[in-house]
Amino acid sequence: MNSLAASHPSPEVPVRGRPRSEAVERAIIDGTMRLLEEGVPLAELSIERIARTAGVGKATIYRRWRGKEELLVDVVRSVEPADPELPGTSLRDDLVVLLEALRRRGLANRTSAILHNAHAQMKTSPRIWNAYHNAVIAPRRRLGLEVLRRGQQEGELRADIDLELAHDIVLGPMLVRSLLHPDAELPEGLAEQLVDTLLEGLRPVSSPTG
Amino acid sequence: MNSLAASHPSPEVPVRGRPRSEAVERAIIDGTMRLLEEGVPLAELSIERIARTAGVGKATIYRRWRGKEELLVDVVRSVEPADPELPGTSLRDDLVVLLEALRRRGLANRTSAILHNAHAQMKTSPRIWNAYHNAVIAPRRRLGLEVLRRGQQEGELRADIDLELAHDIVLGPMLVRSLLHPDAELPEGLAEQLVDTLLEGLRPVSSPTG
Amino acid sequence: MNSLAASHPSPEVPVRGRPRSEAVERAIIDGTMRLLEEGVPLAELSIERIARTAGVGKATIYRRWRGKEELLVDVVRSVEPADPELPGTSLRDDLVVLLEALRRRGLANRTSAILHNAHAQMKTSPRIWNAYHNAVIAPRRRLGLEVLRRGQQEGELRADIDLELAHDIVLGPMLVRSLLHPDAELPEGLAEQLVDTLLEGLRPVSSPTG
Amino acid sequence: MNSLAASHPSPEVPVRGRPRSEAVERAIIDGTMRLLEEGVPLAELSIERIARTAGVGKATIYRRWRGKEELLVDVVRSVEPADPELPGTSLRDDLVVLLEALRRRGLANRTSAILHNAHAQMKTSPRIWNAYHNAVIAPRRRLGLEVLRRGQQEGELRADIDLELAHDIVLGPMLVRSLLHPDAELPEGLAEQLVDTLLEGLRPVSSPTG
DNA sequence: GCCTAACCGAGACGGTACGTCACGTCTTTTA
DNA sequence: TAAAAGACGTGACGTACCGTCTCGGTTAGGC
Structure with missing residues (x-):
């Protein structure tokens, strides 16, 4: 369960002594x-x-x-919420779901006052930050990149754009709002508004969807 | 000089005893x-x-x-770098300068290993974070908003867009890169590439500038 | 074997389960x-x-x-040495053997650095000290008292002297040397010298043995 | 005041900072x-x-x-009692006073239950034991040796006896009683009885005091 | 030849104390 | 009054043992 400690000995080695509770x-x-x-x-x-x-x-x-x-x-x-269920109907719909999850997470952290800054505290050590990054941040990023990759294959995204860059473009604004500006608003329709605005610059030049 | 402590008594009261060095x-x-x-x-x-x-x-x-x-x-x-000099020639040029300053700051922090996380540490107390926010982050944000406001007036930006939102859209991607992903690349042309891509979705519908 | 723990159940109760090794x-x-x-x-x-x-x-x-x-x-x-073999030829000879055993024990503890202070450590608890006293010190004391009692019967010791007091008089000096003054000398002839000097004040007034 | 710690800097060095209370x-x-x-x-x-x-x-x-x-x-x-006042009238009188002080000390420790074993505890480390020895035991021993030396000069003690040995002979019995046998009696006249008995073997052969 | 109870090693467990360090305050002397 | 120095009460650090408690596995009778 632990992400840093060597939680369990290799399975061949029989458990010695009283097992951890x-x-x-x-x-x-x-x-x-x-x-x-x-x-x-x-x-x-x-x-x-x-x-x-x-x-x-x-x-x-x-x-x-x-x-x-x-x-x-x-x-x-x-307490990190589970990855959201992606509809898979279109790039836009998937991105809206991802951003909406992010928005809700920001709201939860703000109201419950939990983890408001625990995230910040973990940057004090590169080792810890890496563990957190690997356990929490990286999987989310991989999910987002996967969504974008599929969208690019389906022709919903410009073929010449770097996926990493596209990811930061789409996710960055919401992240900045929830992490850096604790008093910034995160209104209901924000996810859709952001996706619609941002995809504008990322669509193929002569878009099939217009 | 101090941003939090009441550093000096009011000037009318004559200083008594040995002055602070x-x-x-x-x-x-x-x-x-x-x-x-x-x-x-x-x-x-x-x-x-x-x-x-x-x-x-x-x-x-x-x-x-x-x-x-x-x-x-x-x-x-x-050690916070001074606000960059804005050319004022166009919205795009100003934003490129702002983002370029941000990129360089990210690079500096990464290489010198200074302040890499001091910024994070300050979130441990809301009071401190506010002080830092007021002294460092807010002025930068005001500058960015001012640039966007002027661009909107000049017709370089859609009139219906919320300026705060536009700000996060433009600045967010670079910030996320430099703060959350310490190993993400910040290559030379990144500022221009980002601005050009992002403005796509923010320009007036039938833009006079094309 | 243990002097404190109730090591074994009473013999009538048959031993159940694996016996202690x-x-x-x-x-x-x-x-x-x-x-x-x-x-x-x-x-x-x-x-x-x-x-x-x-x-x-x-x-x-x-x-x-x-x-x-x-x-x-x-x-x-x-590691406590066994009780010394008493010659039984005279009070003086027996006492010399007892003191010589004490002297050698003191030397051994000093050189081997074992038990130098274990003896002291055991005083931290009255219970422990009693156990040690009963198992080690008291038998020795009983032996010494027995020797003195025989000597008194044989007329080698004043009849009016308290045997407990006589014991401390004879054994005390050597004990103090070996316990309290770790750097005091314990030379070869010390036992005989002490006995001869101390018996002087303990002999019957007009001793038949001279 | 401390016997082990370097309590005070040398007097030339001016005291810096807040002094110890x-x-x-x-x-x-x-x-x-x-x-x-x-x-x-x-x-x-x-x-x-x-x-x-x-x-x-x-x-x-x-x-x-x-x-x-x-x-x-x-x-x-x-809490160690001060050195007793010596009458100086004779070797016997001085020794009685010394032993009486020892007897009273033994009684005090037994009844108040203080220091009963603190003395033993200090033997756990040679360093500590030395400090205690130097601060408490050695001065007492020096005092006893001085008394015996004077007695020897005055002809009240055999000239051929080793003073260290004589010291252990006179003090040993009382020490053993009070340290090793916590339940041994320390009755009122014990000091005089011991001195009178022990001096028997230590007086010059043809004693002037008879 | 099982059954069962106690033993055995290992080590987890809730505690307590260790000796060190930093906190933020205070009390010195000196400037 | 400021300043360097450092003592002070407080409390957390991370470690070591305490004595107790599970674990899986062993070792003896008694059935």
Whole structure:
């Protein structure tokens, strides 16, 4: 389950000693979440306090994670919403769904005050950031790129455009809104509006869809 | 100079006792910068260490800033590049200059490893983030909005588009690249390519400029 | 074998399940001795380390002793030299043999650096000290008292003297030397010299033996 | 004041920064004494608990002593009774006073349950034991040797006897009683009885005092 | 030849204390 | 009054052991 710690020995090696309790693992992650939900500032989130909250010894946490940051990666992962279901009817529809998921995620983080800044905290160490990037950000990006690739094949996207660039063009505005400008609005129709506006510059020159 | 601390008593009240040394203030900020440049991870940047490096008492730092985060705001401000000179010849040209400044800033932060994450660290406290936002991010955003407003007046931008939205559309992709994807490329012509692509969807429907 | 733990159920109750391994018991005591011989300070002698050294589970130790101190009692007992053979020719000769045994024990502890302070460590708990006292010190004292009682009967010792007091008078000086003053000398003829000097004040007033 | 820590810089070096509080030092030693008096077993005397009791930070203790054992040396020293006033009228009288002080000390430790075993605890480290030896034991021994030396000069003691040996002969029995046999009696006239008995074997052959 | 109970190694578990470090405040002397 | 220095109470750090508790596996009778 952990994304950084070597969670399990290779399957051939028989388990020696008392196995680690999954219930404890859940208690730690849930306890951390509870603290964040109660509004405890990230700076006051100490391992000691998490252990106290979860009713767990400190060593039990350090047995699973190397420090607060690595634990946060798993906490964030545990509340990260699942990838949205893509309709697959058209490039536009898929992108609208992706952006809408992003919008909702931004709204959730803002209102619940969770993870508002946990994401930022994780940048303090390149190692942690990589783990978070690999576990959370990269899969989303891959999904977006896949959608764009399909759209390009179907002729809904200019053939000469770099897919990475197209991805940042489509996703960037919404991300910037939800990450950098916590007081920016994220109104209901924003996803559709953005996709429609942005696809304008990305469609093939003589578009079949007009 | 400080953006958060009430640095000086009101000017009418004559200064009593020994005045604060500006040299000391510089020494503190420069010492912090030196530590960051030497690759000291942000998590190991303690007030105690900064005081040691700057050859300064801890109380002298606390007399000026309320904590590490507030000090960081001023440190970051001190190395933030000046606003770029805008040509003013056209909306496109101005936006290219703005994005090019952003690209270079991203490159600088990546190579020098300074401030790579100091920006993230400051999100730990809403108060600090606001200070940084007001001192650094907001002015840039105002400048960008001003450019777009002028472009709209000149008919280079669709009249029905929300300027805030247009701003995120134009700036978002570059920001996402430099902030979230530290290993994403920021090649030379990126600014022009982005502006040309993005303006496609933002131009007036039957544009006079083509 | 253990002096504190109720090592075995009463013999009528038939042993159920796998019996405790005596080899394991030896391995634990020998492992502890090896650590002490290697110069590991008493303060660093943890149950965990002993278990590691003996290649034994912690629970296996706790099944036999209630803690480190109780284990130490048995370790010390295992290296305590056997009671010396008494000649029985005279009070003086017996006392010389007893003191000589004490002198040699003091020398051994000093040079081998074993048990130098284990004896002291055991005073941390009255319970442990009692066990050690009963298992090691008291038998020796009983032996000494018996020698003195015989001497008194034979008229080699004043009849009006308290035997307990006489014991401390004879044994005290050598004990103090070997326990309190680790750098005090314990030269070869010390036992005889002490006995001859001390008996002076303990002989009957007009001694028949002169 | 501390016997192990380098307590004060050399007097030429002017004191820099806030000086160490003597009140704090007293609070720590007194707090430790209070705990011992309340019957807290030595094994449960942690630095953490001492700090809590004294209302003091752990670092404040570690700034003065290197650990629990070194602190104990000073605690024991602080309650060690002052050297007794010697009458100087005769060897016998001086020795009686010395032994009487020892007897009373043994009684005090037994009844108050203080220092009963602190003395033993300090043997865990040779360094600590040396400090305790130098600060407490050695001065007492020097005093006893001085008394014996004077007695020898005055002809009250055999000229051929080694003073160190004589010291152990006279002091040993009482020490053994009070240290090793906690339940041995220390009745009122014990000091005089011991001195009178022991001097028997130590007087010059044809004694002037008869 | 099973059955069953206790033993055994390993190591997880909730705790407590370790000794260090930084926090932000305070008390010195010196300027 | 500022400034360097450093003591102070507080509290978190990450580690080590404590003594207890599961695990899978072993080793003896008793059936």
